[in-house]
Amino acid sequence: MATTTSPIKLESNRGARFSNTAHAKFHQTQYDLISKADLPKINVSPDMLKEWKDAIEVEVEITRQAQASVITKEMLVKDRERDEALNNLFGIIRAQRYSHVEPVRKAAEKLSVELKPYFGIQKEINEDETELIRGMEKDVTRLVPEIAVLGLTDVMQHLHTVNEEYERLIVTRRNDGDALNLPDTRVARQTSERIFEAICQCIQASYLLSTVDADRKMITTLVTGINHISSDFRDTHAQSQAQKAAAKKRKEGDDNPKKPSDPKKPGDDGKKPDDGKKPDDGKKPGEGKKPEDPKKPGGDTPKPGREEDPGEDQV
Template sequence: MEDYIEINRAGLTKLDNGRHYEYHNNVYDLLHEVDATKIGVPVEKITQYKGGIDVEGQINRESQASLDTQRMQKADEARGRLLSYLFGMIRTNRFSPEAAEAAAAAADELEIVIRPYYGIQKIDVDQESAAIDGLLIDLREAKNTPFLTTLRLTAILPKLEAANADFRKIYKTRTSARADDKELPSAKAARAKTDAVFDRIVFILQAAYYSGASPIERTLIASIVKQINQRTQEIFDKYNQSLAKKKAAKKPKDPTDPKQPKEPKQPKDPKDPKQPKEPKEPKKPDGEKPKDPKKPDEGGKKPEKPGGGDGDPDIHLPEE
């Protein structure tokens, strides 16, 4: 026999309210079925554990009442559609220019019957249920049978009656669930309390197993622990499967492989820039290049003065 036992209780906070309740309820059944003195857990502690589980169950039923409200709305819509069809067929045959004379006459007769019930789809649901009962009683009078047959409306009456009964059944279930609900804590607080009591029971089981003092039966404790761990494995397998399905449902479908973008073209190496040409010398207007300026005479000669070659300053007058 093993010297040590371990109860797998990790991950309980991950479970939804329904699975959390079912898990602890199964553990309670294992504890409740055996003699508490042989496993070392006080009866009062097991009773406290059961009390917390029951509170979780009440909270879950309150959520169920909300679901009943949704079902009740759908049932009310179903009977409303049947009423609209019945009233519409009678009204159409009264005013349609294509309706046969017998059909128009039958519609006139039935319109007198249904006239007090126009608009019952919009009144309070309890009043609507009673009004539908009255409408069915009036339409089922023997004098109206041939008119219903002429307009082919005989089959609509049992359908309307069934829809009305379905609505009443759901309404009653919801009322019963609400009556049972008391002032309850939040689901989070209730779960935390249940988990705390469970942790205490686990500690007591482990301590009792270690001591083994009479009347403790270690084999019985080991069997209970094995079943608890098996139940833990099963419920978390289902939890993981459910989680995987939800993720798969949210995952978008794989799009077709997009075309790979082409690699951008590498820019061409820029050509060597041309060297600018040297500017040409400016030309004279006649197209000749300018001559080099004269240099002064070698030997230090002075340039000749205008008007003479020898530089004589005398002025000669022309002869008469």
């Protein structure tokens, strides 16, 4: 019998930050799985599948044209310049928070707080990075004095220049794509996402409305497969990001090689060198000792080779 609650949950990966190639491949893989299902039992029409397939093919064609375009190489160069400028900008801000010069330190601390939402935008999709840089530039208009104190005015100007050059290349490539009647990448991705989301809703509704156990079991198996694909792509994406981060860290280490560790000199760890003497307890000579007994030879002179036992003479 039909149920009002569903134990199945679809993970559509909506809004996932996949690259354009991975995004198209994700939808193609899901399409291949769902298209083999019994469509009437999951309430998905052939027209819906065709619309989805067409959207995926548009994504694939956009990616193919982008990879084949001569402009793409220029875009990669400009994007690398943007990332280097951002690394320089954020790196100086972070480092100067520890400056011994108070005005510099305070300026860096303020910039660190105000620009924190933008830290790491180098990892965003290139088109999104363009808009995020523009947003950061608007915020920086309130922080001109701090930017000047840290000597970052030239860095910001360079970042603005290469960002606008990147956008001009985007427009040029888009115009080339218009000759092929291809939509913008973002529009193509959103179309695929919208159709896939609608199909997922149809599948879930079919489970709720079904009164046949065999059909509900089939739908459960299908949902498990969909979720498995989503999980695999998320894991692969996460591993890819981790590998890029590790490679970047290694590169930064190569750019700033450390000298082999030298033996620490006395005081390197912030502690005073140990000269073998016991710390001075602040007492004057003779304090804390028993008064010298004039009747006993040697007074309070300790015996050779060991510390004096205060009770030794009594034994």
